[in-house]
Amino acid sequence: MNVEICVDSVESAIASASGGAERIELCSALSEGGITPSSGLIREVRAAVPIQLFVIIRPRGGNFVYSDSEFQVMRRDILAVKALGGDGVVLGVLTSDDEVDQPRTRELIQLARPLQVTFHRAFDVCRNMDRALEDVITSGADRILTSGGKTDAMRGLSAIAALQQKAGQRIRIMAGGGIRASNVRTIALHTRVREVHTSLNADAKIGGSDGGVEIQRLRSGFVPFVVTDSDVRAFKSALLAVDPEKEPAAPER
Numbered sequence: 001m002n003v004e005i006c007v008d009s010v011e012s013a014i015a016s017a018s019g020g021a022e023r024i025e026l027c028s029a030l031s032e033g034g035i036t037p038s039s040g041l042i043r044e045v046r047a048a049v050p051i052q053l054f055v056i057i058r059p060r061g062g063n064f065v066y067s068d069s070e071f072q073v074m075r076r077d078i079l080a081v082k083a084l085g086g087d088g089v090v091l092g093v094l095t096s097d098d099e100v101d102q103p104r105t106r107e108l109i110q111l112a113r114p115l116q117v118t119f120h121r122a123f124d125v126c127r128n129m130d131r132a133l134e135d136v137i138t139s140g141a142d143r144i145l146t147s148g149g150k151t152d153a154m155r156g157l158s159a160i161a162a163l164q165q166k167a168g169q170r171i172r173i174m175a176g177g178g179i180r181a182s183n184v185r186t187i188a189l190h191t192r193v194r195e196v197h198t199s200l201n202a203d204a205k206i207g208g209s210d211g212g213v214e215i216q217r218l219r220s221g222f223v224p225f226v227v228t229d230s231d232v233r234a235f236k237s238a239l240l241a242v243d244p245e246k247e248p249a250a251p252e253r
Contacts, residue, residue, distance in 0.1 A: 001188065001194055001195070001196070001239050001240065001242065002022040002023065002194065002195040002196075003020070003021045003022055003023070003195075003196060003198070003232070003235065003236060003239060004021065004022070004023040004024065004025055004054070004174065004176075004195065004196070004197045004198075005019075005021045005023075005024050005025070005197075005198060005199070005200060005227055005232060006024070006025045006027060006030070006034070006197065006198070006199045007024050007025070007026060007027070007045075007225075007227055008026070008027050008028055008029075008030050008034075008037070008225050009041075009225070009226070010041070010044050010045055010048050011226065012225070012226055012227035013026065013045045013048055013049050013053075014048050014049060015226075015227045015228050015229040015232060016049070016051070016227055016229075016232055017049040017050065017051045018229040018232070019227075019228075019229035019230070019231070019232020019233045019235075019236065020232060020233060020236045021051060021232055021236070022051060022052060023051060023052035023053075023054060023087075023088075024045070024049065024051060024052070024053055024054065025054045025055075025056060025090055025118075025197070026041065026042060026045055026053060026054065026055045026056065027055075027056045027058075028041065029061065030199070030201075030225050032060075032061030032062075033058075033061055034056045034058060035056065035058045035059065035060060035061060036055065036056055036057055036058055036059060036077045037055065037056075039080055039084060042055055042080070042081065042084045042086065043084050046084055046085045046086065052087040052088065053085070053086050053087050053088075054086065054087060054088035054089060054090050054116070054118060055077075055081045055086050055088075055089055055090065056089075056090045056091070056120065057074050057077050057078055057081070057089050057090065057091040057108070058074075058091070058092075058120075059073045059074055059077070063094070063125075064092050064093060064094040064122040064125065065093075065094055065095065065096050065101075066093060066104075071093075071104060074091065074093075074108060075107075075108065075111060078091075078108060078111050078112050078115075079111070081112075081115070082112070082115060086115060087115060087116060088112075088115045088116035088117060088118065088142075089108075089112050089115055089116075089117055089118070090117075090118040090119075090120045090145070091105070091108055091117065091118075091119065091120065092105075092119050092120045092121070092122025092123060093105050093108065093122070094122050094125060094126070097127075098125055098126055098127050099126060099127070099128075099131070099132065099135065100119075100123075100126060100132050100135035100136055100139065102135050102138060102139050105119070105135075105136070105139040105141070106138075106139045106140060109139055109140045109141055110140070116142045116143075117140070117141045117142050117143075118141065118142065118143045118144070118145055118174070119136045119139075119141040119143070119144045119145070120145045121145055121146060121147065121176065121177070123136065123144050123145070123146050124146055124147055124148070124149045124150070124156075124177075126149075129146075129148075129149055129159065129163065130166065133163055133166060133167060133171075136171065137167070137170050137171050141171065142171065142172060143171060143172035143173065143174050143195065144163070144167075144171060144172070144173055144174065145174045145176045145197055146159075146160060146163060146173065146174070146175065146176065146177075147160070147175070147176060147177030147178070148160040148163065148175075150177070151177065151178070152177040152178030152179075153175045153176060153177045153178055153179050153183075153187050153191075154178060154183055154186070154187065156177070157186075157187065157190045157191060158190075160173065160175050160187075160190075160191040160193065161190055161191045161192065164191055164192050164193055165192075172194070172195060173191075173193050173195075174193060174195040174196065174197050175187050175188075175191055175193045175195075175196050175197065176196065176197030176198070177197075179196055179197070179198045180198065180200070180235070181231075181234045181235045181237075181238040182238075184196060184198075184235060184238050184239050184242075185238055185239070185241060185242050188239060188242040189242055196239065198235060199225075199227070200227050200228075200231045200232060200235060201225045201226060201227060
Protein backbone atom coordinates (compact mmCIF):
# COMPACT_ATOMS: atom_id res chain seq x y z
CA MET A 1 0.00 0.00 0.00
CA ASN A 2 1.41 3.36 -1.04
CA VAL A 3 0.80 6.60 0.84
CA GLU A 4 0.90 10.01 -0.82
CA ILE A 5 0.95 13.07 1.43
CA CYS A 6 -0.11 16.50 0.22
CA VAL A 7 2.37 19.17 1.41
CA ASP A 8 3.13 22.82 0.79
CA SER A 9 6.49 23.27 2.52
CA VAL A 10 9.95 21.80 2.87
CA GLU A 11 9.28 21.02 6.54
CA SER A 12 6.14 19.03 5.78
CA ALA A 13 7.92 17.19 2.96
CA ILE A 14 10.71 16.15 5.33
CA ALA A 15 8.18 15.04 7.96
CA SER A 16 6.31 12.98 5.35
CA ALA A 17 9.47 11.20 4.28
CA SER A 18 10.56 10.64 7.88
CA GLY A 19 7.15 9.22 8.74
CA GLY A 20 7.32 6.63 5.97
CA ALA A 21 5.31 8.08 3.09
CA GLU A 22 6.19 6.75 -0.34
CA ARG A 23 5.33 9.95 -2.20
CA ILE A 24 4.47 13.60 -1.71
CA GLU A 25 2.26 15.88 -3.78
CA LEU A 26 3.72 19.37 -3.62
CA CYS A 27 1.33 22.32 -3.87
CA SER A 28 0.98 25.93 -2.88
CA ALA A 29 -2.20 27.74 -1.77
CA LEU A 30 -3.82 24.69 -0.27
CA SER A 31 -6.73 26.86 0.86
CA GLU A 32 -7.53 27.10 -2.87
CA GLY A 33 -7.27 23.35 -3.31
CA GLY A 34 -3.63 23.61 -4.37
CA ILE A 35 -1.89 25.44 -7.22
CA THR A 36 1.52 25.02 -8.84
CA PRO A 37 4.34 25.83 -6.39
CA SER A 38 7.30 28.03 -7.23
CA SER A 39 10.44 26.64 -8.84
CA GLY A 40 12.32 27.59 -5.69
CA LEU A 41 10.06 25.46 -3.50
CA ILE A 42 10.24 22.52 -5.90
CA ARG A 43 14.03 22.74 -5.95
CA GLU A 44 14.35 22.87 -2.15
CA VAL A 45 11.93 19.99 -1.58
CA ARG A 46 13.71 17.88 -4.19
CA ALA A 47 17.00 18.48 -2.40
CA ALA A 48 15.48 17.69 1.00
CA VAL A 49 13.70 14.36 0.42
CA PRO A 50 14.56 11.12 -1.38
CA ILE A 51 10.98 9.88 -1.85
CA GLN A 52 8.89 10.40 -4.96
CA LEU A 53 8.00 14.03 -5.62
CA PHE A 54 4.88 14.81 -7.62
CA VAL A 55 4.00 18.44 -8.36
CA ILE A 56 0.52 19.78 -9.02
CA ILE A 57 0.09 21.57 -12.34
CA ARG A 58 -2.72 24.02 -11.73
CA PRO A 59 -2.26 27.66 -12.69
CA ARG A 60 -5.06 29.00 -10.48
CA GLY A 61 -7.84 28.02 -8.11
CA GLY A 62 -11.43 27.64 -9.22
CA ASN A 63 -12.68 25.40 -12.00
CA PHE A 64 -10.64 23.18 -14.31
CA VAL A 65 -11.56 24.80 -17.62
CA TYR A 66 -8.49 26.68 -18.81
CA SER A 67 -7.89 29.43 -21.36
CA ASP A 68 -5.24 29.08 -24.04
CA SER A 69 -2.82 31.23 -22.06
CA GLU A 70 -3.42 29.21 -18.89
CA PHE A 71 -2.81 26.02 -20.84
CA GLN A 72 0.53 27.38 -22.03
CA VAL A 73 1.43 28.15 -18.41
CA MET A 74 0.68 24.51 -17.56
CA ARG A 75 2.95 23.35 -20.38
CA ARG A 76 5.82 25.52 -19.13
CA ASP A 77 5.31 24.38 -15.54
CA ILE A 78 5.52 20.73 -16.59
CA LEU A 79 8.83 21.41 -18.34
CA ALA A 80 10.07 23.16 -15.19
CA VAL A 81 9.15 20.16 -13.01
CA LYS A 82 11.04 17.86 -15.37
CA ALA A 83 14.10 20.11 -15.25
CA LEU A 84 13.97 20.31 -11.43
CA GLY A 85 13.97 16.55 -10.90
CA GLY A 86 10.33 15.83 -10.15
CA ASP A 87 9.09 12.26 -10.45
CA GLY A 88 5.58 13.09 -11.58
CA VAL A 89 2.93 15.72 -12.16
CA VAL A 90 -0.67 15.97 -11.02
CA LEU A 91 -3.15 17.61 -13.36
CA GLY A 92 -6.72 17.74 -14.60
CA VAL A 93 -8.31 19.54 -17.54
CA LEU A 94 -12.06 19.60 -18.19
CA THR A 95 -14.36 20.97 -20.85
CA SER A 96 -17.10 23.50 -20.11
CA ASP A 97 -19.51 20.53 -20.05
CA ASP A 98 -17.64 18.99 -17.10
CA GLU A 99 -16.09 16.21 -19.15
CA VAL A 100 -12.42 15.26 -19.47
CA ASP A 101 -10.74 17.42 -22.10
CA GLN A 102 -9.04 14.52 -23.84
CA PRO A 103 -6.97 16.40 -26.44
CA ARG A 104 -5.45 18.79 -23.91
CA THR A 105 -5.00 16.12 -21.26
CA ARG A 106 -3.24 13.86 -23.75
CA GLU A 107 -0.98 16.70 -24.87
CA LEU A 108 0.09 17.49 -21.31
CA ILE A 109 0.70 13.82 -20.50
CA GLN A 110 2.85 13.34 -23.58
CA LEU A 111 4.81 16.46 -22.68
CA ALA A 112 5.35 15.17 -19.14
CA ARG A 113 6.82 11.81 -20.13
CA PRO A 114 8.82 10.02 -18.81
CA LEU A 115 7.38 11.43 -15.56
CA GLN A 116 4.33 9.74 -14.07
CA VAL A 117 0.98 11.53 -14.35
CA THR A 118 -1.94 11.58 -11.94
CA PHE A 119 -5.31 12.94 -13.02
CA HIS A 120 -6.47 14.77 -9.88
CA ARG A 121 -9.88 15.35 -8.33
CA ALA A 122 -11.11 17.34 -11.28
CA PHE A 123 -12.27 13.80 -12.03
CA ASP A 124 -14.86 14.13 -9.24
CA VAL A 125 -16.44 17.10 -10.99
CA CYS A 126 -17.23 15.03 -14.08
CA ARG A 127 -20.91 14.28 -14.61
CA ASN A 128 -20.38 10.67 -15.69
CA MET A 129 -17.53 8.96 -13.87
CA ASP A 130 -17.67 5.82 -15.99
CA ARG A 131 -17.14 7.88 -19.11
CA ALA A 132 -14.53 10.01 -17.36
CA LEU A 133 -12.65 6.86 -16.36
CA GLU A 134 -12.43 5.71 -19.97
CA ASP A 135 -11.46 9.21 -21.13
CA VAL A 136 -8.59 9.45 -18.64
CA ILE A 137 -7.38 5.95 -19.55
CA THR A 138 -7.47 6.87 -23.24
CA SER A 139 -5.52 10.04 -22.49
CA GLY A 140 -2.70 7.93 -21.03
CA ALA A 141 -2.54 8.91 -17.33
CA ASP A 142 -1.03 6.51 -14.81
CA ARG A 143 -3.56 7.00 -11.99
CA ILE A 144 -6.70 8.82 -10.94
CA LEU A 145 -7.12 10.54 -7.58
CA THR A 146 -10.77 10.39 -6.58
CA SER A 147 -13.24 10.58 -3.72
CA GLY A 148 -15.81 8.80 -5.84
CA GLY A 149 -17.52 12.02 -6.86
CA LYS A 150 -18.41 12.85 -3.26
CA THR A 151 -17.06 15.42 -0.81
CA ASP A 152 -14.85 12.78 0.81
CA ALA A 153 -13.77 9.20 0.31
CA MET A 154 -15.97 7.76 3.07
CA ARG A 155 -19.07 9.07 1.31
CA GLY A 156 -17.72 7.82 -2.00
CA LEU A 157 -16.75 4.30 -0.87
CA SER A 158 -19.04 2.40 -3.24
CA ALA A 159 -18.16 4.58 -6.22
CA ILE A 160 -14.41 4.23 -5.59
CA ALA A 161 -14.80 0.46 -5.28
CA ALA A 162 -16.69 0.36 -8.58
CA LEU A 163 -14.02 2.45 -10.29
CA GLN A 164 -11.29 0.18 -8.96
CA GLN A 165 -13.07 -2.86 -10.36
CA LYS A 166 -13.75 -1.26 -13.75
CA ALA A 167 -10.20 0.08 -14.04
CA GLY A 168 -8.61 -3.33 -13.53
CA GLN A 169 -4.96 -3.19 -14.58
CA ARG A 170 -5.50 -0.35 -17.03
CA ILE A 171 -4.96 2.50 -14.56
CA ARG A 172 -4.37 2.90 -10.83
CA ILE A 173 -7.13 4.31 -8.66
CA MET A 174 -5.97 6.33 -5.64
CA ALA A 175 -8.52 7.19 -2.97
CA GLY A 176 -8.40 10.68 -1.50
CA GLY A 177 -10.54 13.18 0.35
CA GLY A 178 -10.85 13.31 4.15
CA ILE A 179 -8.77 10.18 4.71
CA ARG A 180 -7.25 9.85 8.18
CA ALA A 181 -5.79 7.09 10.35
CA SER A 182 -9.24 6.58 11.84
CA ASN A 183 -10.89 5.64 8.55
CA VAL A 184 -8.15 4.50 6.17
CA ARG A 185 -8.61 0.82 7.08
CA THR A 186 -12.31 0.94 6.18
CA ILE A 187 -11.57 2.75 2.93
CA ALA A 188 -8.79 0.37 1.88
CA LEU A 189 -10.77 -2.77 2.68
CA HIS A 190 -13.95 -1.59 1.00
CA THR A 191 -12.42 -0.14 -2.18
CA ARG A 192 -9.43 -2.48 -2.65
CA VAL A 193 -7.27 0.44 -3.76
CA ARG A 194 -3.52 0.09 -3.36
CA GLU A 195 -2.78 3.82 -3.03
CA VAL A 196 -4.22 6.51 -0.75
CA HIS A 197 -3.79 10.27 -0.65
CA THR A 198 -4.07 12.37 2.50
CA SER A 199 -3.18 15.81 3.82
CA LEU A 200 -2.78 15.04 7.56
CA ASN A 201 -2.49 18.71 8.31
CA ALA A 202 -2.15 20.05 11.85
CA ASP A 203 -2.58 23.61 13.12
CA ALA A 204 1.03 24.48 13.76
CA LYS A 205 3.97 26.78 13.43
CA ILE A 206 7.51 25.56 12.83
CA GLY A 207 9.72 26.41 15.78
CA GLY A 208 10.27 25.67 19.44
CA SER A 209 13.41 25.05 21.45
CA ASP A 210 13.20 21.30 20.88
CA GLY A 211 13.30 21.72 17.11
CA GLY A 212 9.86 20.16 16.79
CA VAL A 213 6.50 21.59 15.87
CA GLU A 214 4.94 24.05 18.28
CA ILE A 215 1.16 24.19 18.04
CA GLN A 216 -0.07 27.76 18.13
CA ARG A 217 -2.25 30.16 16.28
CA LEU A 218 -0.71 33.26 14.79
CA ARG A 219 -2.03 36.65 15.81
CA SER A 220 -3.43 37.17 12.33
CA GLY A 221 -5.62 34.11 12.74
CA PHE A 222 -3.79 32.33 9.92
CA VAL A 223 -2.98 28.70 10.65
CA PRO A 224 -0.04 27.22 8.70
CA PHE A 225 -0.53 23.88 6.98
CA VAL A 226 1.82 21.43 8.70
CA VAL A 227 2.36 17.68 8.44
CA THR A 228 4.11 15.90 11.34
CA ASP A 229 6.13 12.71 11.09
CA SER A 230 4.21 11.21 14.03
CA ASP A 231 0.91 11.65 12.20
CA VAL A 232 2.36 10.03 9.09
CA ARG A 233 3.65 7.08 11.11
CA ALA A 234 0.25 6.61 12.76
CA PHE A 235 -1.44 6.73 9.37
CA LYS A 236 1.03 4.22 7.94
CA SER A 237 0.54 1.89 10.88
CA ALA A 238 -3.22 1.89 10.35
CA LEU A 239 -2.79 1.24 6.65
CA LEU A 240 -0.14 -1.45 6.92
CA ALA A 241 -2.54 -3.50 9.04
CA VAL A 242 -4.63 -3.90 5.89
CA ASP A 243 -4.06 -6.48 3.16
CA PRO A 244 -6.92 -6.12 0.65
CA GLU A 245 -5.71 -9.24 -1.15
CA LYS A 246 -6.46 -11.40 1.89
CA GLU A 247 -9.15 -9.68 3.92
CA PRO A 248 -12.82 -9.52 2.93
CA ALA A 249 -14.25 -6.23 1.79
CA ALA A 250 -16.01 -4.11 4.38
CA PRO A 251 -19.81 -4.33 4.33
CA GLU A 252 -21.86 -1.87 2.31
CA ARG A 253 -22.66 1.36 4.14
